[in-house]
Amino acid sequence: MTRQQRAGLAFTLPVLTVIALVFVLPTALALTLSVTDYSVYALADWANLSFVGLGNFRELADNPLFWRALGNTLAFAALGVPMAIVASLAAALLLSDATVRWKPLWRVILFAPYVTSVVATAVVWRFLFNERYGLLNRALGAVGLPGVDWLGDPHLSIPSILLFVTWKVFGYNMIVFTAALSAVSGELMEAARLDGAGPWRRFRHVTLPAIGPTLLLAAVMSVAGFLQLFTEPYVMTLGGPAQSTTTILYFMFDEGFKWWNLGQASAVALVLFAMILAVTLVQVRIGRRREWL
Amino acid sequence: MASYVPSRRAAIVGAVAAASGGLAGCGRRRSPGAIGFWAMSYEGDYSPILTTAFTAATGVPVDHQSLPSTAAHEKLLTALAGDALPDVVALPNEWVGEFAMAGALAPVTDPALTADLFPGAAALTRYRGRPYAVPWSLSPQLQYYRRDLLAAVGFDAPPDRWGEWRAAAIALKRRRPDDYVVLMYLNWWDTLFTLALQAGAPMLRDRATRGAFSEARFAHAMAFYVSLFELGLAPRALSTEIQDPLAAFGQGMFALYPNSPVLLLDLHRRAHLIPRERWAVTRMPGPTGPGPVSSVSTSLAVTARARRPAQAWMLVRYLTTVPAELRLQRLIGKLPARPSAWDTPQMRNPLLRPFVAQADVPAPSPDVVEWERIRLEVQLVAERVVRGLATLEEGLAEMDRRADRILARRRALVDAGRIA
Numbered sequence: 001m002t003r004q005q006r007a008g009l010a011f012t013l014p015v016l017t018v019i020a021l022v023f024v025l026p027t028a029l030a031l032t033l034s035v036t037d038y039s040v041y042a043l044a045d046w047a048n049l050s051f052v053g054l055g056n057f058r059e060l061a062d063n064p065l066f067w068r069a070l071g072n073t074l075a076f077a078a079l080g081v082p083m084a085i086v087a088s089l090a091a092a093l094l095l096s097d098a099t100v101r102w103k104p105l106w107r108v109i110l111f112a113p114y115v116t117s118v119v120a121t122a123v124v125w126r127f128l129f130n131e132r133y134g135l136l137n138r139a140l141g142a143v144g145l146p147g148v149d150w151l152g153d154p155h156l157s158i159p160s161i162l163l164f165v166t167w168k169v170f171g172y173n174m175i176v177f178t179a180a181l182s183a184v185s186g187e188l189m190e191a192a193r194l195d196g197a198g199p200w201r202r203f204r205h206v207t208l209p210a211i212g213p214t215l216l217l218a219a220v221m222s223v224a225g226f227l228q229l230f231t232e233p234y235v236m237t238l239g240g241p242a243q244s245t246t247t248i249l250y251f252m253f254d255e256g257f258k259w260w261n262l263g264q265a266s267a268v269a270l271v272l273f274a275m276i277l278a279v280t281l282v283q284v285r286i287g288r289r290r291e292w293l
Numbered sequence: 294m295a296s297y298v299p300s301r302r303a304a305i306v307g308a309v310a311a312a313s314g315g316l317a318g319c320g321r322r323r324s325p326g327a328i329g330f331w332a333m334s335y336e337g338d339y340s341p342i343l344t345t346a347f348t349a350a351t352g353v354p355v356d357h358q359s360l361p362s363t364a365a366h367e368k369l370l371t372a373l374a375g376d377a378l379p380d381v382v383a384l385p386n387e388w389v390g391e392f393a394m395a396g397a398l399a400p401v402t403d404p405a406l407t408a409d410l411f412p413g414a415a416a417l418t419r420y421r422g423r424p425y426a427v428p429w430s431l432s433p434q435l436q437y438y439r440r441d442l443l444a445a446v447g448f449d450a451p452p453d454r455w456g457e458w459r460a461a462a463i464a465l466k467r468r469r470p471d472d473y474v475v476l477m478y479l480n481w482w483d484t485l486f487t488l489a490l491q492a493g494a495p496m497l498r499d500r501a502t503r504g505a506f507s508e509a510r511f512a513h514a515m516a517f518y519v520s521l522f523e524l525g526l527a528p529r530a531l532s533t534e535i536q537d538p539l540a541a542f543g544q545g546m547f548a549l550y551p552n553s554p555v556l557l558l559d560l561h562r563r564a565h566l567i568p569r570e571r572w573a574v575t576r577m578p579g580p581t582g583p584g585p586v587s588s589v590s591t592s593l594a595v596t597a598r599a600r601r602p603a604q605a606w607m608l609v610r611y612l613t614t615v616p617a618e619l620r621l622q623r624l625i626g627k628l629p630a631r632p633s634a635w636d637t638p639q640m641r642n643p644l645l646r647p648f649v650a651q652a653d654v655p656a657p658s659p660d661v662v663e664w665e666r667i668r669l670e671v672q673l674v675a676e677r678v679v680r681g682l683a684t685l686e687e688g689l690a691e692m693d694r695r696a697d698r699i700l701a702r703r704r705a706l707v708d709a710g711r712i713a
Contacts, residue, residue, distance in 0.1 A: 242676050
């Protein structure tokens with residue numbers, strides 16, 4: 001081993017050790033757990049632990065709640081990603097307009113929800129969503145519309161929570177889009193205007209191609225984020241009503257920590273891992289094709 | 294969205310770390326000489342008042358942690374796996390068997406501690422014939438009611454039989470169509486299980502290895518429960534939706550409020566919302582009169598790996614004395630677990646008479662570690678039926694299916710003769 005190699009090893013070894021201890025080892029243990037029936041009985045007596053092979057995955061496939069949680073998660077992602085992206089992009093476009101004044105102030109105000117505590121804001125939004133006394137229903141009542149049971153109707157609970165999540169997270173992508181928009185060529189925009197392109201066509205053919213990579217990246221990151229939704233339903237609805245907001249991560253949390261079925265919970269973790277890995281692979285593949293990764 | 298990324302990894306890593314038990318050591322107490330004490334909800338919030346006197350008398354400091362009851366089960370299990378349990382825990386009686394089986398609790402060896410108890414509470418704190426916790430407080434479900442609203446439809450108190458009780462509720466609803474009559478959260482199991490206990494439903498069968506929820510008595514209770522929602526008497530609401538139930542009770546959003554003695558504290562603290570003369574409390578109705586009800590009574594246990602067991606037992610002994618239990622009753626409303634405490638002027642208060650009557654009725658509870666989860670699952674299915682997502686028959690069959698799934702592990706161990 002050369003001196004240079006030794007020095008390299010000395011620098012990387014501490015980090016590699018830490019990664020091995022806090023990432024590789026736990027992941028390997030989780031893999032191991034997912035093929036056992038580790039439960040509260042095994043916690044009491046190791047003799048109650050046995051190898052079940054793919055039994056946990058078979059049980060998951062038989063469990064309607066797992067499929068419901070999976071469906072809820074996909075619904076959250078399918079509805080939430082467009083909502084969050086459109087809100088961020090719209091805010092960024094408004095903010096990048098030359099006629100807007102006090103831009104830093106607006107940016108801070110719109111970004112603030114992203115850096116506030118999820119639990120505190122979720123509690124406030126629960127008050128806003130209250131069927132009888134909430135601000136939202138008061139506002140609807142003021143314009144003569146009937147009130148909506150935002151969090152109590154199993155069909156509306158996902159959109160209601162998404163309203164909150166969108167408000168909470170759109171500021172982050174808004175900042176990213178603001179940065180991307182500042183790179184849109186002013187000359188190109190001017191030329192398009194002279195050629196008689198309206199606002200929509202300028203957006204479609206000048207702005208969109210310029211921020212395309214950023215948009216795609218934001219979309220893929222958002223999908224990964226929405227697949228891991230947990231805190232919002234946990235604080236706002238406890239997974240209800242009628243388990244309509246129980247996400248896959250919530251399901252895993254309940255199985256693993258509340259009931260200590262860690263074998264089963266590890267199996268769910270692996271499924272979630274596979275889903276997010278798939279999303280990431282798509283992201284990398286698209287990135288390579290467009291040559292911006 | 295970046296904020297979600299660490300949470301997944303943390304959850305997975307945490308699961309494994311806690312399971313392997315290797316990375317324990319987090320959550321150690323701050324002051325080294327103190328004994329750790331965890332309690333839930335109001336008991337956790339108010340127990341520092343009780344232990345101040347204990348520390349003054351014995352010189353043993355106590356480190357408190359108050360747990361929210363909705364997150365207590367996972368907190369205790371995680372602490373057990375990570376060897377981070379405190380010296381003393383207060384836990385619902387129904388959990389004692391589960392945590393004793395898991396090896397978390399030390400058996401009670403002092404016979405003086407387990408003398409002078411209500412038989413129902415004493416039975417729940419035994420596991421394989423040995424006591425593992427000392428009953429601390431009783432918290433049976435009773436109904437609080439608005440005297441003025443009931444008087445307006447011609448009742449002094451809610452009737453104590455299901456049929457007449459529902460008829461009175463219908464009369465109230467007719468008089469106040471924009472309000473409800475009774476508050477029963479769709480994600481809380483207590484009222485449904487009170488009705489099931491009143492109906493005498495066995496709930497589990499085959500040596501407690503299978504659900505018995507399709508059985509006629511549970512079906513009867515369930516049908517009555519669902520009818521209260523279908524008639525518009527109870528709101529289809531979760532506990533997360535009604536932020537201030539006491540204020541709603543004060544405004545007459547509902548006139549009957551099944552709850553535990555702890556509500557006495559809220560009613561006392563917030564008397565400006567609902568004056569004392571407007572409410573009273575009585576026992577829950579049964580099919581043919583009052584009977585056993587569900588409760589969230591609490592016991593104190595010393596953990597199996599307590600660092601200072603001698604001092605821990607001193608604390609348990611102190612908190613379960615008659616004067617300490619009476620003090621707790623004055624503070625938060627929960628009733629003393631020692632029958633001798635009931636023969637005092639404090640407990641002869643006419644307001645507490647229905648609680649005294651209820652405390653003598655033991656409520657049977659299946660002695661299986663999965664019971665807590667089964668109860669929650671049954672309530673989840675009941676919510677589906679109430680919301681019209683399943684019929685009553687489908688719901689009852691689904692309850693059995695879910696109970697059977699949860700009990701599969703126990704069934705295998707019972708069949709193998711590993712547990713009774």
